Amino acid sequence: MGSVRTRIPPSPTGYLHVGNAWAAFFNWLFARRQGGQVVLRIEDTDPTRSSPEYERAIYEDLRWLGIDWDEGPDVGGPYGPYRQSQRAHLYREAAEALLRVGAAYRCYCTPEEIEQERRRALAERRPYRYSGRCRTRSEAEVRALEREGRRPALRLDVGQFHDPRWVTADGWLQARREDGRDRLYVVVHDLIRGEVAFGLDELDDFIVVRSDGTALYNFANVVDDHGMRITHVLRAVEHLSNTPRQVLLYRALGWEPPQFAHLPVLVGPDRRKLSKRHGDAALREYRDELYLPEALRNFFALMAWYPEDGREIFSTEELVQRFDLTQVGRASPVFDRQKLLWMNGEYMRRALREDPERVVDLVAGYLARHGLLPESLLPEQRAYVRRVVEVLGERIKEGADVLRYGDFFFLETPRYEPQAVASYLQGEQAAAVLKLAQQVVREVEPFAAAALEAALRRAAAERGFSMRAVVHPVRVALTGKTVGPGLFELMEVLGRERVLRRLEHAVAVGAAAGSAV
RNA sequence: GGCCCCAUCGUCUAGAGGCCUAGGAUACCGCCCUCUCAAGGCGGAGACGGGGAUUCGAAUUCCCCUGGGGCCA
Numbered sequence: 001m002g003s004v005r006t007r008i009p010p011s012p013t014g015y016l017h018v019g020n021a022w023a024a025f026f027n028w029l030f031a032r033r034q035g036g037q038v039v040l041r042i043e044d045t046d047p048t049r050s051s052p053e054y055e056r057a058i059y060e061d062l063r064w065l066g067i068d069w070d071e072g073p074d075v076g077g078p079y080g081p082y083r084q085s086q087r088a089h090l091y092r093e094a095a096e097a098l099l100r101v102g103a104a105y106r107c108y109c110t111p112e113e114i115e116q117e118r119r120r121a122l123a124e125r126r127p128y129r130y131s132g133r134c135r136t137r138s139e140a141e142v143r144a145l146e147r148e149g150r151r152p153a154l155r156l157d158v159g160q161f162h163d164p165r166w167v168t169a170d171g172w173l174q175a176r177r178e179d180g181r182d183r184l185y186v187v188v189h190d191l192i193r194g195e196v197a198f199g200l201d202e203l204d205d206f207i208v209v210r211s212d213g214t215a216l217y218n219f220a221n222v223v224d225d226h227g228m229r230i231t232h233v234l235r236a237v238e239h240l241s242n243t244p245r246q247v248l249l250y251r252a253l254g255w256e257p258p259q260f261a262h263l264p265v266l267v268g269p270d271r272r273k274l275s276k277r278h279g280d281a282a283l284r285e286y287r288d289e290l291y292l293p294e295a296l297r298n299f300f301a302l303m304a305w306y307p308e309d310g311r312e313i314f315s316t317e318e319l320v321q322r323f324d325l326t327q328v329g330r331a332s333p334v335f336d337r338q339k340l341l342w343m344n345g346e347y348m349r350r351a352l353r354e355d356p357e358r359v360v361d362l363v364a365g366y367l368a369r370h371g372l373l374p375e376s377l378l379p380e381q382r383a384y385v386r387r388v389v390e391v392l393g394e395r396i397k398e399g400a401d402v403l404r405y406g407d408f409f410f411l412e413t414p415r416y417e418p419q420a421v422a423s424y425l426q427g428e429q430a431a432a433v434l435k436l437a438q439q440v441v442r443e444v445e446p447f448a449a450a451a452l453e454a455a456l457r458r459a460a461a462e463r464g465f466s467m468r469a470v471v472h473p474v475r476v477a478l479t480g481k482t483v484g485p486g487l488f489e490l491m492e493v494l495g496r497e498r499v500l501r502r503l504e505h506a507v508a509v510g511a512a513a514g515s516a517v
Numbered sequence: 518g519g520c521c522c523c524a525u526c527g528u529c530u531a532g533a534g535g536c537c538u539a540g541g542a543u544a545c546c547g548c549c550c551u552c553u554c555a556a557g558g559c560g561g562a563g564a565c566g567g568g569g570a571u572u573c574g575a576a577u578u579c580c581c582c583u584g585g586g587g588c589c590a
Contacts, residue, residue: 118590127519128589193522202520206589241521241588264523264586271585302529302542309531310541329530332586336528339543349556395555405554453552471552483554 004036040072
């Protein structure tokens with residue numbers, strides 16, 4: 001009994017998509033749980049949309065997420081090649097085998113003819129199925145069609161399966177009594193959904209190889225999964241309806257099909273399949289927004305599966321240990337950004353505790369991407385970012401929070417929010433408070449949070465100001481906003497000179513806003 | 518059009534006939550803490566899509582309907 005092998009089959013037509021990343025993660029979890037292998041297969045059969053750049057980006061995104069693979073185009077392996085574009089000869093061989101055993105036949109019908117048949121079926125309100133016309137063409141007919149320049153497609157002869165000898169003990173083809181007659185069913189044994197039966201007579205002779213010689217998705221998949229010794233195919237439900245066709249192909253080729261598990265589809269808030277239209281469908285956008293891979297993994301695990309009642313935070317090791325495919329849910333989960341944000345906050349706080357330098361790197365990178373810092377930092381610049389991160393602390397749940405709470409640390413002059421100015425910088429009292437603060441700031445020693453707080457409290461008490469009445473205007477003067485880190489910590493990081501400059505500038509800002517009203 | 522899948526609070530879900538006056542988390546709303554925000558603590562509101570059937574008893578089993586999704590394309 002060979003070990004478990006799963007596959008991750010991305011198309012290099014864009015960046016790794018969140019939905020695919022999630023499915024990839026489940027494939028990875030399952031394989032690791034079983035002590036098996038993960039195979040990465042690049043499905044680049046569409047040359048117009050595939051590119052090596054995207055292929056590299058997918059490796060990068062997958063690795064960033066913490067998903068590794070044992071075989072793939074970049075790492076090699078005994079069952080390659082691992083790019084579909086390099087496997088055409090294998091599809092051709094399999095097609096020839098099908099022809100050789102009489103399981104498939106050449107079809108000379110043109111797309112126009114097929115379309116016509118389909119229209120007629122639709123008009124007569126009956127389900128369209130290919131007529132099977134080409135199954136019985138005479139040699140003379142074929143020669144004539146070839147002379148016309150027609151190139152044949154290859155169709156699987158599904159009729160061959162209407163034969164009791166296929167009904168065997170393993171139960172993939174079952175005869176069921178229905179309305180007094182036997183009907184044959186192709187039965188998919190799905191690890192998540194149980195037995196799903198498809199009437200054999202619902203299936204027509206489907207195309208396996210196009211007239212231009214290229215393999216159809218279903219066919220390439222079967223050849224690849226078998227060739228790569230895949231034992232467990234974990235993929236989205238949208239492939240469930242294709243599975244009976246694939247099972248037929250396995251049988252026609254004399255191969256044992258793998259086990260199937262059809263995962264639900266991740267959907268957006270509108271309950272439609274997650275796509276670019278939802279924005280942030282690319283995994284790397286989350287990376288850019290400072291989402292941590294371990295947070296994503298934990299969050300992904302909780303979509304359609306719960307490791308244990310009551311708990312939500314799990315290390316990846318725990319997830320691997322507990323993963324149980326049979327407990328995976330069948331309904332489509334909505335990808336909930338808010339809960340992800342919460343979870344990222346949990347992991348961000350943990351990172352702050354356990355590896356603050358990592359957070360410093362992330363924040364520095366984020367600031368650089370937003371033009372507030374250069375790409376590479378001088379030691380003192382980095383030290384400054386470290387101080388900012390300390391002061392921002394657990395307020396950072398995602399990248400945007402860095403700017404939301406701390407952009408003023410990196411701006412020459414804060415961006416004054418009009419609402420904050422109107423509320424706290426205008427008027428006589430605000431001006432008086434700012435003057436008072438200037439005085440305190442000029443004199444306080446040392447220029448540190450504790451001393452600042454003590455001095456400002458004392459000064460406020462002497463003048464009969466409440467602490468609130470002092471803190472709010474000063475905060476707006478220094479940061480431009482009403483939210484943010486503790487005032488005294490923030491002053492310490494800013495330093496005496498800048499604080500004084502901003503305090504002074506804020507008096508002018510308040511006056512200008514007042515006169516503009 | 519045919520076939521297939523799916524259905525518990527807004528969202529992620531627990532629930533596999535009585536433990537359910539349906540539990541947790543998130544989001545939301547209050548209160549507390551507090552220089553604001555965040556975090557934290559406490560509390561609140563909030564769901565079994567509808568109808569039948571089986572059963573002493575159904576969120577849980579079966580059937581139909583409705584709604585969503587997919588495949589053939």
